[in-house]
Amino acid sequence: AQSVTQLDSQVPVFEEAPVELRCNYSSSVSVYLFWYVQYPNQGLQLLLKYLSGSTLVKGINGFEAEFNKSQTSFHLRKPSVHISDTAEYFCAVSRPNAGGTSYGKLTFGQGTILTVHP
Amino acid sequence: SAVISQKPSRDICQRGTSLTIQCQVDSQVTMMFWYRQQPGQSLTLIATANQGSEATYESGFVIDKFPISRPNLTFSTLTVSNMSPEDSSIYLCSVVRGRRNNEQFFGPGTRLTVL
Numbered sequence: 645a646q647s648v649t650q651l652d653s654q655v656p657v658f659e660e661a662p663v664e665l666r667c668n669y670s671s672s673v674s675v676y677l678f679w680y681v682q683y684p685n686q687g688l689q690l691l692l693k694y695l696s697g698s699t700l701v702k703g704i705n706g707f708e709a710e711f712n713k714s715q716t717s718f719h720l721r722k723p724s725v726h727i728s729d730t731a732e733y734f735c736a737v738s739r740p741n742a743g744g745t746s747y748g749k750l751t752f753g754q755g756t757i758l759t760v761h762p
Numbered sequence: 763s764a765v766i767s768q769k770p771s772r773d774i775c776q777r778g779t780s781l782t783i784q785c786q787v788d789s790q791v792t793m794m795f796w797y798r799q800q801p802g803q804s805l806t807l808i809a810t811a812n813q814g815s816e817a818t819y820e821s822g823f824v825i826d827k828f829p830i831s832r833p834n835l836t837f838s839t840l841t842v843s844n845m846s847p848e849d850s851s852i853y854l855c856s857v858v859r860g861r862r863n864n865e866q867f868f869g870p871g872t873r874l875t876v877l
Contacts, residue, residue, distance in 0.1 A: 680868075687766075688805075688854070688868035734804065748795050748858040748866050752804040 646671035646737050650753035658761050659727055665720040665756045667735030675737040677718040678750065679709055683731045691733070694718065705729070730760045764789060764859055766869035774875045775845055782841045783872045785855030790835040793858040796828070799871070800851045808853075811838040845876045 651666040669675060679691040692703025699711040709720045718735060735753040765788040775781050785794065794811040809830055810818040817830035832838040842849050855869040 687870040690866065736805075748793050748856060749807055749810070750797075750805070750856075750866075752806075754804045 646673075646675055646739060646751050648735050648737055648751055648753035650733075650735050650756050652756050653754065654757045654759070656759045656761060657725055660724045662723050663721065663725050663729075663758065665733050665735075665758065667718045667720065667753055669716050669718065669735075669737050671716075671737065671739070673739060675739055677709075677711060678736040678738070679703065679707070679718070679720050680734045680736060680752075681705075681731045682734065682755075688734070691720070725758070725760045727760050727762060729758060732757050764791060764857055764865075764867040766855055766857060766867055768853075768855055768869045768872050770872060771870065772873040772875075774877060776877055777846055779845055780841055780843045781845065781874060782839050783853050783855075783874075785838045785840070785869055787836045787857050789859070791857040791859045794832055794838045795856040795858075796830060796838070796840045797854045797856055797868075798851045799854065805854065808840070811840075842874065845874075847876045850874055850876045 647670045649668045657663050677694040680688045681691050682688050691707050692701045692709055694701045694711045702708045707720055707722050709718055711718050733756045736750040738750050767786045769784045773781055796808040797805045798808050799805045807820050808823045808828055811830050811832040813832045813835060827843055829841045840853060852871040852873050854871045857867050859865045
């Protein structure tokens with residue numbers, strides 16, 4: 645079984661500051677890694693995902709994340725945040741099946757609420 | 763992206779009653795799932811909705827409490843049976859459209875409050 649720990653439940657930052665949202669995972673097998681964002685009163689939206697290949701993954705809205713296998717981490721970063729980035733962010737993992745595809749069975753972290761202040 | 767709608771978007775129900783939540787997708791999808799997000803907690807997978815057969819439930823979830831149907835490739839229902847206040851959660855439908863690109867999408871959720 646796998647588990648996900650998001651180390652910060654809330655992260656307040658000022659507009660145009662950089663931000664890092666931390667995510668660590670635990671798994672005995674290889675995993676796929678995801679970051680989702682949930683804006684107020686909206687559904688989950690995929691920011692980015694790591695399946696294989698380059699450990700630096702770029703996503704939408706200027707976000708990126710780096711997969712670090714030795715530290716079992718997948719931290720999310722953005723060099724300069726905007727007010728509109730205020731939302732809850734979820735890190736998630738899934739276990740590839742034998743065919744190498746993910747079948748949607750995600751294990752989520754507890755979520756990090758990012759609040760961007762003017 | 764896949765457009766997913768859920769009905770109802772929210773409801774307030776009495777203890778002991780049941781509520782059926784519908785999930786409709788605008789195109790055929792490979793797999794459909796139901797997740798729960800309890801207040802202040804993360805999302806937890808309830809089950810995989812299988813077309814034409816019984817759903818596959820995760821540990822801690824049973825068919826008698828959460829019966830699921832999936833009559834075709836674009837529609838599924840989740841029923842929360844014999845509700846108690848502990849069932850107050852957001853219930854989300856999720857779909858995977860392809861087996862290669864891991865395109866997974868989530869519906870807007872159904873916010874359920876049980877009194």
